[in-house]
Amino acid sequence: MSYIIKGDTGEWEVVIGLEVHAQVISKAKLFSGASADFGAEPNMQVSFIDAGMPGMLPVINAHCVQQAVRTGLGLKAKINKRSIFARKNYFYADMPQGYQISQYDMPIVGEGILVLDMPDGSTRSIGIERLHLEQDAGKSVHDMHATKSFIDLNRSGVALMEIVSKPDLRSPEEAGLYLKKLRSILRYLGTCDGNMEEGSMRCDANVSVRPVGSTELRTRCEIKNVNSVRFVMQAIEHEAMRHVDVWESGGKIDQETRLYDSNKNETRAMRSKEMAHDYRYFPDPDLLPLEFDDAFIAGITSTLPELPDDKKARFMKDHGLSAYDAGVLVAEQENALYFEEAAQGVDAKLANNWVSTNLFGLLNARGIPITESPISAKNLGRLLQLISDNTLSSRMAKDVFETMAETGKDADAIVAEQGLKQITDTGAIDTAIDQIMAENADKVEQYRSGKVQLMGWFVGQVMKATQGKANPGVCSELLKKKLES
Amino acid sequence: MSLDKATVRRIATLARIEVPEAELEATAETLSGILKWIEQLAEVNTDAVAPMSGGTDLKLPWRSDKVTDGGQRDKVLANAPDPQDGFFGVPKVVE
Structure with a gap:
């Protein structure tokens, strides 16, 4: 099912890569002992680490490491026995540290594979680029006050897996299938509940277009935080059309982050874009390299379910x-x-x-x-x-x-x-048939003179006489024998 | 490597530090001095040395998945300039 956009100058194909943020199922957060549960009173599940207090040190949660490795194994991916945590620096009101602890050039999981089940029964393999562990930010509430935003840090520091695909997807439908399949695998593994409505699985889409037949990768735009499979598909469809229009009118696509508005079905550039991509990553000096051995991986492999x-x-x-x-x-x-x-x-x-x-x-x-x-x-x-x-x-x-x-x-x-037992006893059915044939000699005559469609009527009569308990197969077999003898 | 005024201005903006126009030149010189000093370290040949994360053999400590913290909203909000019904109140930030 190839997805082609017909423009004024020719045919275009769309190139899509997805970044999925999947919340790790764990009791406590990635680097603190506060609860990772959903739905508590604001700021009731916050340690001083999650609040970005000076002097607090992060300590990694062993279970979150296991969950990341488990997910990597489920994606048939390379597991890196040594990985590095890095600081991704940016300012936002719901991120008190002023940086997000993430992984940059040495993630815990490397390349893997996800197989799409296409509607026609065939399959298509999509490359996984990487999976890394990182902290979630807090939640901003904008509708409780006219001039203020309210910040709840309960989610701050909860473990996320960012799962990045290769730019292998070629249509909105494939992007939808990818998300559904990834969700299925995560749920089988028990590493993420995959609930997009509650935000425990979120998706950013990288979209670009190119003329059919070309292998170049043109400038892409990233569409942020689209919160349902259907909206991801709509956002990609819309964004791809926008790219074709820009290229065909002689314009140029700027690499930028855009937001999808599902009410208007359009994407628009984020206002803060000029600073958006200068995160100044560097290794987090509070965290030594994350290391484990083959036995650790083997222990997890032995508990994998049938996927x-x-x-x-x-x-x-x-x-x-x-x-x-x-x-x-x-x-x-x-x-x-x-x-x-x-x-x-x-x-x-x-x-x-x-x-x-x-x-x-x-x-x-x-x-x-x-x-x-x-x-x-x-x-x-x-x-x-x-x-x-x-x-x-x-x-x-x-x-x-x-x-x-x-x-x-x-x-x-x-x-x-x-008293529903089906009658397969031919004796009882025989009796019923004989009676019906005797009472409806005219219909028997018609059948015998060629009106074979009356068979349905006879079967119906037998079923009626036996309160629907006669086996229809046995019934029509016996009827046929008697009517045609 | 030496930094120009425009680069210093950008770094200051990214770090949310206000550097007055009159101090940009001096700040550029100070930062360039630090960078030169770091560059000296790069002159050492480290071809045969594996990358290190510190000078000791410390290993990253791990923690078990238990809830041991939280439930201290009053302390968390103690220094907040504008607490609102259990939330931090901040100037409206909406994209």
């Missing part, structure tokens, strides 16, 4: 699912777990249909996550077994599914209560 790509491949191989179906099921670990439990001992495609269509439909309609599903994986699994062994027709199973969703009861109990 989405491996799980998808296994679902395709072991369960015979299509790339698309497997991709949908593995995107969320909870969904994949549910599917595997429900699919035990039954046909995987049947299980996939019920999970992806009926169950996801139910969950979407009620707006609840799978972990709160009224139908447990075990109960759905039992329902699937009852379909597989012909106890229930698929129509009856849908009714049982509805009742399960309403009551939370298991399938066996519902079948027993409502």
